[in-house]
Amino acid sequence: xxxxxxxxxxxxxxxxxxxxxxxxxxxxxxxxxxxxxxxxxxxxxxxxxxxxxxxxxxxxxxxxxxxxxxxxxxxxxxxxxxxxxxxxxxxxxxxxxxxxxxxxxxxxxxx
Amino acid sequence: xxxxxxxxxxxxxxxxxxxxxxxxxxxxxxxxxxxxxxxxxxxxxxxxxxxxxxxxxxxxxxxxxxxxxxxxxxxxxxxxxxxxxxxxxxxxxxxxxxxxxxxxxxxxxxxxxxx
Numbered sequence: 001x002x003x004x005x006x007x008x009x010x011x012x013x014x015x016x017x018x019x020x021x022x023x024x025x026x027x028x029x030x031x032x033x034x035x036x037x038x039x040x041x042x043x044x045x046x047x048x049x050x051x052x053x054x055x056x057x058x059x060x061x062x063x064x065x066x067x068x069x070x071x072x073x074x075x076x077x078x079x080x081x082x083x084x085x086x087x088x089x090x091x092x093x094x095x096x097x098x099x100x101x102x103x104x105x106x107x108x109x110x111x
Numbered sequence: 112x113x114x115x116x117x118x119x120x121x122x123x124x125x126x127x128x129x130x131x132x133x134x135x136x137x138x139x140x141x142x143x144x145x146x147x148x149x150x151x152x153x154x155x156x157x158x159x160x161x162x163x164x165x166x167x168x169x170x171x172x173x174x175x176x177x178x179x180x181x182x183x184x185x186x187x188x189x190x191x192x193x194x195x196x197x198x199x200x201x202x203x204x205x206x207x208x209x210x211x212x213x214x215x216x217x218x219x220x221x222x223x224x225x226x
Contacts, residue, residue: 004153034214034215036217041219041220042219042220043115043201043203043217043218043219043220044154044201044217045217046214046215046216049214087153087154089154098144098156098159098169099154099156099215101153101154101155102153103151103152103153104153
């Protein structure tokens with residue numbers, strides 16, 4: 001059974017204080033790892049897809065990296081508008097297009 | 112750009128009532144999905160439709176039925192609502208993945224309370 005665990009559950013940062021979110025996964029044949037951002041009252045918004053170990057993707061202050069067992073979402077010099085819940089999901093070889101999600105990390109960036 | 116549109120946005124039901132949640136996408140995607148999101152549980156797949164004319168069970172299908180009405184629309188029906196089905200329901204769509212998987216794009220959810 002595919003499993004995804006995100007840590008920490010919640011993260012409070014000062015504006016400008018860089019940090020990393022972790023997504024650990026156990027799957028049979030990873031086809032893709034997806035990062036999403038979710039604002040309160042909204043649906044998840046797609047950020048990145050990572051396909052293989054060693055791959056990195058960047059978007060503004062966010063950088064996602066992937067190893068064979070986990071992915072990290074690095075937030076560099078965060079601003080209050082980066083406050084959101086960040087979700088990680090995996091797509092495995094036998095699961096077709098289905099995603100397995102982690103529980104998310106709630107990030108609060110204080111000015 | 113509308114993307115994925117869900118209706119209604121909020122609904123309160125009594126135990127035993129039935130209801131259909133509607134979802135439509137305007138991105139010409141082949142695949143559509145229904146998830147529920149509960150505190151501490153993350154997003155869990157209820158049903159999905161890989162292409163028009165097909166539907167399959169996800170992780171938590173009991174108590175639900177779905178209909179892929181056409182390529183654009185995918186509805187979720189609760190035949191006899193139970194308090195355990197109180198949740199936020201999200202619809203999503205994606206291109207058919209093949210070997211180069213495309214991300215799923217989500218609507219803004221339907222918040223459903225069952226008393």
